[in-house]
Amino acid sequence: GMEADVLGLISVGTKSPVPLQNVVVEAKVNLYAVHLSSTLTYYNDSECPIEVVFKLMVEQSYAIVEMKADIAGRSITAEILEKASAAQKYDDSIASGQTAALVEEKIEDVLSVSMGNLPPRSKAKINLQLVGELNTESDGRVRFSLPTVFKPRYTPSGSSEPLAPILSCDSMQVEYATVPAVNTCTLVVDNAKDIAGITSPTHEIQLVTNSAHDQIAVSVSDKWLKHDLVVFIQHKEIHKPKVTLEDGDRSTNDFMSHPAIMFSFFPEFPPCEDLKCEFIFLVDQSGSMDVHITSARETLVLFLKSLPQGSFFNVIGFGTDYKSLFKSSCPYEQENVDLAEKYASDMEANLGETELLPPLKHIFGKDVVPGAYRQVFVLTDGAVSNTHECVELVEKHAHHSRCFTVGIGSGASTALVEGLAKAGNGIAEFVKEGEKTSMQAKVIRSLKCAMQPAVTHPCVEFCNDSHSSVEVLHGLTSLPPIFNGHRVVVYGVLKTTHKDHQGLKGEVVFKGVQSGKPLSYSVPYDFGADPSAASRTIHHLAAKSIIRDWEARREYQPKIVKLSMESGVLSSYTSFVAVSDGITTPFQQPMRTWDIQPRSYVASDGMDDQPTASAFMNYFKRSFSYLTEGLFSQKPKKHRLKEVATYTVSDDSPVTEDDWSDMLYKVVSLQRIDGSWSLDDRLAKILGKRWEELKGACPAECQGTMAEVWATVLFLTHLRVKFALRQEEWELLGLKAEKWLQLQPLPPPLTLDEVYNAARLIVGD
Numbered sequence: 067g068m069e070a071d072v073l074g075l076i077s078v079g080t081k082s083p084v085p086l087q088n089v090v091v092e093a094k095v096n097l098y099a100v101h102l103s104s105t106l107t108y109y110n111d112s113e114c115p116i117e118v119v120f121k122l123m124v125e126q127s128y129a130i131v132e133m134k135a136d137i138a139g140r141s142i143t144a145e146i147l148e149k150a151s152a153a154q155k156y157d158d159s160i161a162s163g164q165t166a167a168l169v170e171e172k173i174e175d176v177l178s179v180s181m182g183n184l185p186p187r188s189k190a191k192i193n194l195q196l197v198g199e200l201n202t203e204s205d206g207r208v209r210f211s212l213p214t215v216f217k218p219r220y221t222p223s224g225s226s227e228p229l230a231p232i233l234s235c236d237s238m239q240v241e242y243a244t245v246p247a248v249n250t251c252t253l254v255v256d257n258a259k260d261i262a263g264i265t266s267p268t269h270e271i272q273l274v275t276n277s278a279h280d281q282i283a284v285s286v287s288d289k290w291l292k293h294d295l296v297v298f299i300q301h302k303e304i305h306k307p308k309v310t311l312e313d314g315d316r317s318t319n320d321f322m323s324h325p326a327i328m329f330s331f332f333p334e335f336p337p338c339e340d341l342k343c344e345f346i347f348l349v350d351q352s353g354s355m356d357v358h359i360t361s362a363r364e365t366l367v368l369f370l371k372s373l374p375q376g377s378f379f380n381v382i383g384f385g386t387d388y389k390s391l392f393k394s395s396c397p398y399e400q401e402n403v404d405l406a407e408k409y410a411s412d413m414e415a416n417l418g419e420t421e422l423l424p425p426l427k428h429i430f431g432k433d434v435v436p437g438a439y440r441q442v443f444v445l446t447d448g449a450v451s452n453t454h455e456c457v458e459l460v461e462k463h464a465h466h467s468r469c470f471t472v473g474i475g476s477g478a479s480t481a482l483v484e485g486l487a488k489a490g491n492g493i494a495e496f497v498k499e500g501e502k503t504s505m506q507a508k509v510i511r512s513l514k515c516a517m518q519p520a521v522t523h524p525c526v527e528f529c530n531d532s533h534s535s536v537e538v539l540h541g542l543t544s545l546p547p548i549f550n551g552h553r554v555v556v557y558g559v560l561k562t563t564h565k566d567h568q569g570l571k572g573e574v575v576f577k578g579v580q581s582g583k584p585l586s587y588s589v590p591y592d593f594g595a596d597p598s599a600a601s602r603t604i605h606h607l608a609a610k611s612i613i614r615d616w617e618a619r620r621e622y623q624p625k626i627v628k629l630s631m632e633s634g635v636l637s638s639y640t641s642f643v644a645v646s647d648g649i650t651t652p653f654q655q656p657m658r659t660w661d662i663q664p665r666s667y668v669a670s671d672g673m674d675d676q677p678t679a680s681a682f683m684n685y686f687k688r689s690f691s692y693l694t695e696g697l698f699s700q701k702p703k704k705h706r707l708k709e710v711a712t713y714t715v716s717d718d719s720p721v722t723e724d725d726w727s728d729m730l731y732k733v734v735s736l737q738r739i740d741g742s743w744s745l746d747d748r749l750a751k752i753l754g755k756r757w758e759e760l761k762g763a764c765p766a767e768c769q770g771t772m773a774e775v776w777a778t779v780l781f782l783t784h785l786r787v788k789f790a791l792r793q794e795e796w797e798l799l800g801l802k803a804e805k806w807l808q809l810q811p812l813p814p815p816l817t818l819d820e821v822y823n824a825a826r827l828i829v830g831d
Contacts, residue, residue: 073121073122074086074106074108074120074121074122075106075108075118075119075120075181075184075190075192076118076119076120076121077116077117077118078116078117078118078119078180079116079117080116084108084109084110084116084118084184084190085108085109085111086106086107086108087107087108087109087189088105088106088107088249088250089104089105089106089107089249089250090104090105090249090250090251091103091104091212091249091250091251091252092104092251092252092253092254093210093251093252093253093254094253094254094256094601094603095200095208095210095253095254095255095256095299096255096256096257096310096601096603096604097208097256097257097301097308097310097328097330098199098200098202098208098328098330098553098555099197099198099199099200099310099328099603099604099607100197100198100199100200100210100603101195101196101197101601101602101603102128102194102195102196102197102198102213103193103194103195104193104194104195104196105191105192105193105194106191106192106194107189107190107191107192108184108189108190108191108192109187109188109189109190110184110185110186110187110188110189110190111187112186113186113187114186115183115184115185115186116183116184117180117182117183117184118137118180118181118182118183118184118190119178119179119180119181120135120178120179120181120192121177121178122177122178122194124177124196124213125198125213126480127198127199127200127201127213128196128197128198128213129196129197129198129606129607129610129635129636130177130194130195130196130636130642131195131196131197131602131606131634131635132144132193132194132195132634133179133192133193133194133195133642134192134193135181135190135191135192135193136189136190136191136192136193137181137182137183137184137190138184138185138188138189138190140182142181142182144179144642144643145642145643146630146631146634146635146636146640146641146642146643147631147640147641147643148627148631148639148640148641149639149640149641177642179642196213197603197606197607197610198213198607199555199607201553202332202551202552202553203298204511204551204794205551206300206301206304206305206332206551207298207299207300208298208299208300208301209296209297209298209299210253210296210297210298210299211295211296211297212251212295251286251295252283252284252285252286253283253284253285253297254281254282254283254284255281255282255283255284255299256280256281257280258275258276258277258280258281258282259280260301260302260303261282261299261300261301261302262300262301262302263299263300264282264284264297264298264299264300265297265298265300266286266295266296266297266298267296267298268295268296269286269287269288269295270286270287270288271284271285271286271287271297272284272285272287284297304332305332305333305334307329307330307331307574307576307587307589308329308330308331308589309327309328309329309330309574309589309590309591310327310328310330310604311325311326311327311591311593311604312325312326312327312328312601312602312603312604312605313325313593314326314605315602315605320632321559321605321609321629321632321633322602322605322632322633324539324559324560324561324562325559325560325562325570325593326557326558326559326560326604326605326608327528327557327558327559327560327574327591327604328555328556328557328604328607328608329526329528329554329555329556329557329558329574329576329589330553330554330555330556331553331554331555331576331587332551332552332553332554333521333548333549333550333552333554334550334551335518335521335550335580335585341439341517341518341519342376342377342435342437342438342439343374343377343378343438343439343440343441343516343517344377344378344379344380344395344434344435344438344439344440344441345369345373345377345378345379345380345395345441345443345513345516346379346380346381346382346395346429346440346441346442346443347366347369347379347380347381347382347443347445348382348384348422348425348426348429348442348443348444348445349362349366349381349382349383349384349413349445350362350384350385350420350444350445350446350447350448350474351383351384351385351413351414351415351416351417352384352385352386352415352417352418352419352420352447352448353385353415353416353417353418353419354415354420354447354448354477355415355447355474356415357475358415358447358474358475358505359413359414359415361474361504361505361506362413362445362505363410363411363413364506364728364731365445365505365506365509366381366406366409366410366413367407367410367411367731367734367735368506368509368510368731368734368795368796368799369443369509369510369513370403370406370407370410371403371734371735371737371739371799371802372510372513372798372799372802373398373513373739374398374517374802375398375739375740375802376398377398377438378395378396378397378398378435378438379395379396379398379402379406380392380394380395380396381406381409381410382425382428382429383409383413383417384417384420384421384422384424384425385416385417385418385419385420385421386417386418386419386421387417387418387421387424388417388421388424388425388428389417390425390428391405391406391409394432395432395435398739399739400738400739403739407735420446420448420449420450421450422444422446422450422456422482423450423452423455423456423459426442426456426459426460427459429442429467430459430462430463430467434466434467439466439467439468440463440466440467440468441467441468441470441492441516442460442467442468442469442470442490443469443470443471443472443509443512443513443516444469444470444471444472444483444486445471445472445474445505445509446471446472446473446474446478446482446483447473447474447475447477447478448477448478448479449477449478449479449481449482450479450482453479453481453482453485456482456485456486457482457485457486457488457489458489460486460489460490461489461490463490464489464490464491467490468490468491468492468516468520469486469487469489469490469491469492470487470490470492470493470494470495470512470513470515470516471483471484471486471487471492471493471494471495472494472495472496472497472505472508472509472512473494473495473496473497474496474497474505475497475498476498478496480496483496487546488546491520491522491546491547492512492515492516492547493512493515493546493547493549493552495508495509495511495512504792504795506795507792507794507795510794510795510797510798511551511794513798514550514551514797514798515549515550515551515552518549518550519580520547520548520549520580521547521548521549521578521579521580521585522547522578522579522580523578523579524545524546524547524548524554524576524577524578525545525576525577525578526540526542526545526554526556526558526574526575526576526577527574527575527577528540528558528560528572528574529572529573529574529575530560530570530571530572531571531572531573536560536561536562536570537560537561538558538559538560538561539558539559539561539608539612540556540557540558540559540608540611540612541556541557541608541610541611541612541613541614541615542556542611542615548578554576556611557604557607557608557611557612558574558608559605559608559612569593569594570592570593570594571590571591571592571593571594572590572591573588573589573590573591574588574589574591575587575588576588576589605633606633606634606635609629609630609632609633609634609635610635612629613626613629613630613633613635613637616629617637617638623639626638626639627639627640729752729788730785730789730792730795730796732748732752733752733781733784733785733796734796734799736748736749736752736781737781737799737803740802740806741778741799741802741803741804741805741806741807742774742775742777742778742803742806743774743777743778743780743781743803744773744774744777745757745760745761745768745773745774745776745777746777749777749780749781752784753780753784753828753829755828760776760780760828761773763824763827763828764776764824765816765820765821765824766812766813766816767813771810771811772812772813774810775807775810775812775821776821776825778803778806778807779807779818779821779822779824779825780825780828780829781803782800782803782804782807782825783822783825783826783828783829784829785800786800787826787829787830788829
């Protein structure tokens with residue numbers, strides 16, 4: 067129903083959360099795989115018994131593999147059943163209503179389970195086991211943070227409006243607790259000898275190495291985790307392909323009994339000669355982008371200044387209609403970039419709803435600039451009703467155009483953002499509320515990928531030398547193109563008739579094509595040497611990956627159900643059922659409440675439209691507006707689509723650095739497209755110095771080219787000193803400035819190093 071605004075243990079009667087007393091999480095990390103074991107303790111502080119339901123949200127990169135609860139001494143265990151069997155266990159009245167919805171709709175990320183009565187002044191303890199895959203930073207560090215399931219959210223108590231949009235990340239994670247969000251979090255990292263360092267930008271941590279078990283234990287010194295914990299794990303040989311082995315469980319005869327392999331690779335390929343490119347920046351200016359518009363403006367300017375010389379570019383804003391800055395892509399010249407920067411600084415979120423197909427048709431309706439490769443960047447915070455058609459259009463043009471996407475906030479449709487990037491051989495990035503890696507940095511990360519040839523047609527083969535009777539199950543039949551700085555993880559499960567896996571060895575081979583040349587890496591594996599049988603994590607992640615692949619390829623349903631039940635990982639055909647003291651209550655999965663459209667909408671395909679972690683905040687806002695639309699029985703407006711020819715600059719005032727509130731963008735907006743800056747009052751003002759003082763500190767006579775060299779070195783030093791932590795944002799335009807400096811003649815015997823030393827004295831104080 068509509069009451070999905072609260073996660074955690076909820077009173078069925080009042081819809082309010084039961085106070086959360088304590089969260090204990092134990093995490094075990096093995097390279098990119100993580101297993102989380104957690105206990106959440108809730109306390110009924112009232113004088114009455116309350117009927118409770120537990121609701122949790124599980125992110126796409128995680129899966130629940132076990133759930134148990136102790137409700138005031140009554141124990142409950144969840145098991146996986148096929149939906150039809152789960153439905154039969156329903157009481158008839160429930161079956162008629164919810165089950166129909168349950169079976170015909172896709173699973174949302176929110177699960178809920180009825181847990182019966184919680185007596186007054188008593189505790190409910192819920193134990194969850196999850197497995198997940200960790201992401202990497204662009205420098206190869208593995209990033210660990212706690213998933214959403216441990217951050218109960220609800221509408222802030224001061225808000226009378228149940229659907230109030232929650233915008234700040236602080237209010238989104240209000241803990242309803244009797245004490246400050248009590249959290250104990252311990253983290254154990256395997257393969258200690260391969261680890262170069264473990265750090266946390268958010269908390270003080272202690273490390274204890276256990277050499278006997280080759281593990282490092284990480285503990286957080288804060289008694290309470292008041293804000294998100296982030297831990298970075300740096301491996302020694304980050305670019306070397308690796309295999310992680312996990313032996314099968316000999317006590318069973320099913321999927322879990324076969325040995326499993328995780329192959330992972332964080333590639334670094336040799337860079338290529340400059341590609342000639344046409345860059346098209348498609349930015350969502352629909353009304354909901356309002357809260358993100360400042361970031362979008364900054365992102366666009368950063369993008370414009372980071373493009374390589376000799377490119378072509380265009381900017382298109384879209385909403386219900388779209389407007390194209392130039393009729394077709396223009397050469398990357400200063401006056402064109404000035405116009406685009408003016409467009410960026412004036413950009414508002416005022417173009418209505420999100421309609422992406424018309425601007426895509428407009429782009430692909432034009433010929434590609436001769437000899438150039440087209441790169442389309444899409445920035446959106448929404449969903450569209452015709453995802454399938456948009457994806458098909460991008461796929462049709464994928465031979466000459468790549469597509470990169472950035473999904474912003476909780477309302478960005480995963481199916482759209484990931485679908486476009488996959489179809490267009492690009493990559494998808496998501497910007498989550500309150501996340502440190504900004505939209506700006508993510509777009510530049512994608513731009514770096516656009517400027518290198520990807521490894522296309524990648525594939526991973528699991529070869530085995532021992533006995534021929536091995537069938538390999540693996541979950542990625544086709545991998546997306548691979549770029550520098552993006553990790554590849556593929557699981558293989560070796561179905562063997564041999565009960566003894568000791569003799570099982572072979573190699574995992576990675577192949578692909580880069581710039582027309584074949585690439586190949588192989589890594590040997592040997593189960594005789596070191597099978598870790600204690601853990602089940604890799605088996606669970608392999609099952610999740612295989613289930614997703616089979617679902618996408620519309621595999622035979624009973625086959626998926628069998629794997630789901632054997633592995634304990636949910637699929638779209640199975641359901642959790644909670645069994646308590648012989649009484650069975652199914653996990654009632656709410657309908658696919660995501661991407662709510664006016665009633666006429668029919669999903670164009672059964673693809674997994676799973677939302678991003680906090681999609682449901684937006685889902686409320688949307689469902690509420692559709693509800694009211696229904697109440698007043700207005701027909702959804704048919705939007706007329708017209709092409710707005712070109713954007714005209716309303717007034718001739720140039721963009722000044724005052725248009726940017728963020729100091730970094732004052733610097734960026736003054737850079738010229740060749741990478742240089744010029745010496746003037748604005749530079750002096752940003753550096754907090756007088757112009758004469760800067761001129762006087764120049765290590766040679768400050769005029770002509772030397773003045774520009776001096777200004778460029780000053781600005782570059784300013785970026786390195788003052789914005790070191792945001793290097794991802796300015797990295798490309800910094801490289802451009804360095805390249806420009808290399809080409810400038812200096813009055814002998816002066817060297818560039820001496821100019822940098824002089825600049826450091828000015829900027830450093």
